[in-house]
Amino acid sequence: MKGVSRMTQQEASGTMYTPGRKPQDVLRHSFFLCGERDRIKQVFAKGNQQLGNMSGKPKLTYFEGRGRMESIRWLLAAAGVEFEETFLKTREQYLKLIKDGYLLFDQVPLVEMDGLKLVQTKAILNYIAGKYNLHGKNLKERAHIDMYVEGTMDLMGMILVYSFSPPEQKEKQLASVLEKATTRYFPVYEKALKQPGQEFLVGNRLSWADVQLLEAILMVEELKSDVLAPFPQLQAFKARVSNLPTIKKFLQPGSQRKPPPDDAYVATVHEVFASK
Numbered sequence: 001m002k003g004v005s006r007m008t009q010q011e012a013s014g015t016m017y018t019p020g021r022k023p024q025d026v027l028r029h030s031f032f033l034c035g036e037r038d039r040i041k042q043v044f045a046k047g048n049q050q051l052g053n054m055s056g057k058p059k060l061t062y063f064e065g066r067g068r069m070e071s072i073r074w075l076l077a078a079a080g081v082e083f084e085e086t087f088l089k090t091r092e093q094y095l096k097l098i099k100d101g102y103l104l105f106d107q108v109p110l111v112e113m114d115g116l117k118l119v120q121t122k123a124i125l126n127y128i129a130g131k132y133n134l135h136g137k138n139l140k141e142r143a144h145i146d147m148y149v150e151g152t153m154d155l156m157g158m159i160l161v162y163s164f165s166p167p168e169q170k171e172k173q174l175a176s177v178l179e180k181a182t183t184r185y186f187p188v189y190e191k192a193l194k195q196p197g198q199e200f201l202v203g204n205r206l207s208w209a210d211v212q213l214l215e216a217i218l219m220v221e222e223l224k225s226d227v228l229a230p231f232p233q234l235q236a237f238k239a240r241v242s243n244l245p246t247i248k249k250f251l252q253p254g255s256q257r258k259p260p261p262d263d264a265y266v267a268t269v270h271e272v273f274a275s276k
Contacts, residue, residue, distance in 0.1 A: 057081075057082050057083050057084050058111055058112065058113035059086065059113070060072065060083055060084070060086070060110070060111055061085075061102075061109065061110040061112075062085070062087070062088060062108050062109045062110070064087040064089075064265070064268075065258050065259075065269075066160075066258045066260070067160065068108075068109055068121045069108075069109040069121075070215070070257075070258055071121065071125060071153075071156070071212055071215060072109060072111060072124055072125060073250075073256055073257065073258070074211050074214075075128050075129065075134065075208060075211055075212075077246060077249070077255070077256070077257075078134070078206070078244070078246050078247050078250070079131075079134060080246045081132065085256065088108065088268075090272065091271060091272050091273075093272070103119055104119045105120070111124050114131075125149075125208065129145075129207070129208040134206065134207050135207065135208055136202060136203055141207075144201070144209075145201070145202050145207050145208055145209040148188075148202070148209035148212075148213065149208060149212055151188060151189075152185070152215070152216040155177075155181055156212075156219060158176065158177045159177055161173065162177055162223075163266065177220070177223060178220070178223065178224055181220045182230070186234060187231075189213055189234060189237075190231045190233045190234055193233040194233055199237075206241070210241055213237070214237075214238060214241045217234060217238055218238075
C-alpha cells in the first residue's frame with residue numbers, strides 16, 4: 001500500500017539491530033517476545049481443548065445396564081445425538097468420582113456435556129429435552145409433557161424396584177406393576193392419543209414424553225408381551241414412534257440400548273455401592 005512500508009521479518013520479531021541499541025537489549029527483547037508467543041500458544045491450545053470438550057460427544061458415566069441412565073440414553077438417541085459411555089465396575093471408580101468432585105450429591109448417573117457435569121436424572125433429562133427441542137413450544141406444553149413424564153417415571157421406577165427385589169417378592173411385585181400399568185397409567189395415555197389427528201402426546205410433535213412412553217411400554221411388554229391388547233391407540237403409537245429414524249436405529253441390535261438387568265448387573269451395583 002502506498003505510503004505504508006512493509007515490516008521486515010527482523011522488525012516483526014524485534015531482533016533487528018538499530019543504531020544506539022545494544023546487542024544484549026536486542027537479545028533480551030527477542031527472548032521476551034518468544035516467551036510471549038509461547039504463552040499465547042498455550043492459551044490458545046487450552047482454549048481449543050475446552051472448546052473441543054464442549055462441542056464433543058456427551059460422556060455418560062453409569063453401570064453397564066439400564067437403571068436411571070436408560071431414559072437419558074433414549075432421549076439422546078431420539079435427538080440423534082451420539083454419545084460415549086464409561087461403565088462403573090468397581091467401587092474405586094465410584095469413590096474417585098466423588099473425590100474428584102464430579103458427583104454433586106455423590107450419586108450417578110453423570111453426564112458430561114457442553115462443559116457441564118450434570119447429575120440427577122430429571123435435571124439431565126430436562127437439559128437434553130430443552131436443548132434438542134423435545135420439551136414443548138411454550139410453558140403450557142412443557143407442563144403437560146412434565147406430567148406425562150412423571151407418570152412414566154413412576155411406572156418405570158416400579159420396574160426398577162422389581163428388578164432388585166428378592167426372589168420371594170418378585171411375583172407380588174410383578175402383579176403390582178402390571179395392575180398399575182393397565183389400570184392407572186396406560187389408560188391415561190390411551191385417552192390422550194384418542195383425539196383426532198393426535199399422533200403424539202403433546203403439541204402433535206415428538207417430545208420427551210413420547211420417547212419415555214415408548215420406553216415404558218417396551219419395558220412392560222418384557223414382563224407381559226400382550227399387555228397392550230386392550231389399548232389400540234397405544235399399539236398404533238408404539239408402531240409409529242418405533243419407526244422414527246433415530247428411534248428405529250436405537251432399537252436395532254448392537255445399539256447402546258441396554259438389556260433388562262440380570263443377576264450380574266445387580267451384583268455389580270451392590271458391589272459398587274457397598275449396599276450388601
